Amino acid sequence: MNLHWHRRDLRVEDNRALSSGDPVVPVFVFDREVLGHAAPPRVSYMLSALESLRESYRKRGGDLLVAHGDPREELPRIAAELGAERVVWNRDYSGLAKRRDAEVRDALDEDGIVCQSFHDSLLHTPGSITTNQGDYYSVFTYFWKKWRDRGKGESFGAPGKVVDVGEMEVAELTDVESGDLPTLADLGFEEPVAEIPPAGAETARELLAAFCDGDVYSYDEKRDYPAQECTSRLSPHLKFGTIGIREVWETTEQAKNDAQTEADADSVDGFQRQLAWRDFYAHVLDNRPDVVVENYKDYQYDIAWRDDPEGVQAWKDGETGYPIVDAGMRQLREEAWVHNRVRMIVATFLTKDLLVDWREGYDWYRQKLADHDTANDNGGWQWAASTGTDAQPYFRIFNPMTQGERFDSDAEYIKRFVPELQDVPSKKIHEWNDLDEAERTDLAPDYPAPIVDHSERREDAISMFENAKG
DNA sequence: TATATATTTGA
DNA sequence: CAAATATAT
Numbered sequence: 001m002n003l004h005w006h007r008r009d010l011r012v013e014d015n016r017a018l019s020s021g022d023p024v025v026p027v028f029v030f031d032r033e034v035l036g037h038a039a040p041p042r043v044s045y046m047l048s049a050l051e052s053l054r055e056s057y058r059k060r061g062g063d064l065l066v067a068h069g070d071p072r073e074e075l076p077r078i079a080a081e082l083g084a085e086r087v088v089w090n091r092d093y094s095g096l097a098k099r100r101d102a103e104v105r106d107a108l109d110e111d112g113i114v115c116q117s118f119h120d121s122l123l124h125t126p127g128s129i130t131t132n133q134g135d136y137y138s139v140f141t142y143f144w145k146k147w148r149d150r151g152k153g154e155s156f157g158a159p160g161k162v163v164d165v166g167e168m169e170v171a172e173l174t175d176v177e178s179g180d181l182p183t184l185a186d187l188g189f190e191e192p193v194a195e196i197p198p199a200g201a202e203t204a205r206e207l208l209a210a211f212c213d214g215d216v217y218s219y220d221e222k223r224d225y226p227a228q229e230c231t232s233r234l235s236p237h238l239k240f241g242t243i244g245i246r247e248v249w250e251t252t253e254q255a256k257n258d259a260q261t262e263a264d265a266d267s268v269d270g271f272q273r274q275l276a277w278r279d280f281y282a283h284v285l286d287n288r289p290d291v292v293v294e295n296y297k298d299y300q301y302d303i304a305w306r307d308d309p310e311g312v313q314a315w316k317d318g319e320t321g322y323p324i325v326d327a328g329m330r331q332l333r334e335e336a337w338v339h340n341r342v343r344m345i346v347a348t349f350l351t352k353d354l355l356v357d358w359r360e361g362y363d364w365y366r367q368k369l370a371d372h373d374t375a376n377d378n379g380g381w382q383w384a385a386s387t388g389t390d391a392q393p394y395f396r397i398f399n400p401m402t403q404g405e406r407f408d409s410d411a412e413y414i415k416r417f418v419p420e421l422q423d424v425p426s427k428k429i430h431e432w433n434d435l436d437e438a439e440r441t442d443l444a445p446d447y448p449a450p451i452v453d454h455s456e457r458r459e460d461a462i463s464m465f466e467n468a469k470g
Numbered sequence: 471t472a473t474a475t476a477t478t479t480g481a
Numbered sequence: 482c483a484a485a486t487a488t489a490t
Contacts, residue, residue: 394490
């Protein structure tokens with residue numbers, strides 16, 4: 001019997017470490033150190049995913065064991081008490097997780113308990129896609145070409161027999177509960193402000209099926225328009241592994257086969273390309289674990305980021321006077337999720353208009369996003385900040401007014417999140433920074449004037465990077 | 471996965 | 482003269 005340690009693979013199907021066919025007892029450990037880096041939206045989402053996972057095990061005649069504490073101590077102890085043959089888990093590639101897993105492995109080794117870890121969460125594992133010289137790629141496009149042309153593994157099926165610990169003849173388990181999950185409050189978190197979307201494998205499959213049955217075919221055409229709501233919404237599921245990545249791949253491949261036109265098939269490619277970004281940033285983080293605190297790209301001199309607590313607060317509150325930015329920041333608060341185009345817009349606003357260090361924005365995402373993922377968010381922030389892969393400062397300054405006009409021309413998305421602008425014609429919304437004070441007050445007395453002058457800040461940003469280049 | 475500006479095109 | 486396109490940053 002294997003003790004399966006669940007971490008970011010909160011599902012039973014298409015789960016590599018669970019697929020050996022061996023009888024299994026599953027366990028989840030609430031790790032204080034990991035929770036110390038977490039935040040309410042994400043933990044709330046995770047608890048709901050765990051409930052769903054527990055339900056899957058109960059349907060299979062077992063239950064999910066729940067422990068609290070340090071996995072380096074809990075896993076050897078539980079494995080010993082159960083008399084498990086092996087402890088198995090699926091790999092996590094962030095620096096912290098790699099260190100912890102190595103320590104868990106050492107602790108198990110010391111107790112003479114066999115353990116085994118598996119690649120599971122990505123289509124292509126970190127380090128498997130490299131340049132012909134064997135180096136990690138630092139430019140996505142080349143990575144993408146190799147990624148696309150490489151065969152993908154098949155999905156794994158259901159787990160072997162789930163053992164009901166209650167019916168085992170084992171000495172009493174110490175401090176381990178059968179399926180009793182803590183509440184957010186038990187874990188010391190406030191209720192999140194945001195409305196957290198439903199979690200769990202069933203929801204994930206429904207989302208994937210619905211997406212592949214329709215929106216995936218217009219993904220290429222519509223994905224940049226936040227009001228369209230045509231994206232998959234799978235991000236928190238991929239973060240917590242409530243769906244297997246191979247199953248996602250196969251379902252999209254099927255959609256590509258079913259496509260009626262070439263354009264429809266190309267649109268599916270466009271979505272799959274986003275899955276490649278996920279693998280790409282996992283490669284980047286695996287190669288350079290320091291990117292969580294350091295710039296990926298070396299500049300000769302320090303970038304002279306500004307200290308602007310008031311600006312940062314206005315950004316967090318969605319009170320910058322740039323409508324598309326404010327809409328995005330308010331969506332973040334309300335839904336713990338933001339449309340990706342808007343994530344890029346608000347990130348370039350913080351870094352190129354407020355000239356504030358990307359780390360501040362990354363920290364805020366980490367606190368507020370249900371789908372926060374170290375590799376993806378860090379990659380995204382550093383890309384926006386021109387400190388990451390494929391850094392091209394001049395190419396990465398968005399004009400927040402133009403972006404709003406181009407991607408939300410009817411201001412439908414903006415008005416959804418910024419009610420002060422409800423009755424303002426979209427044309428005026430997209431000219432907000434050019435209107436005079438009297439007209440702004442007349443149109444929307446409660447909505448702020450732009451807190452910075454974009455064209456001025458654009459010049460400042462360019463010289464900030466010129467200076468850093470040396 | 472951009473923007474501003476110069477230049478060309480075409481209604 | 483507005484819109485499309487090329488080019489520099």
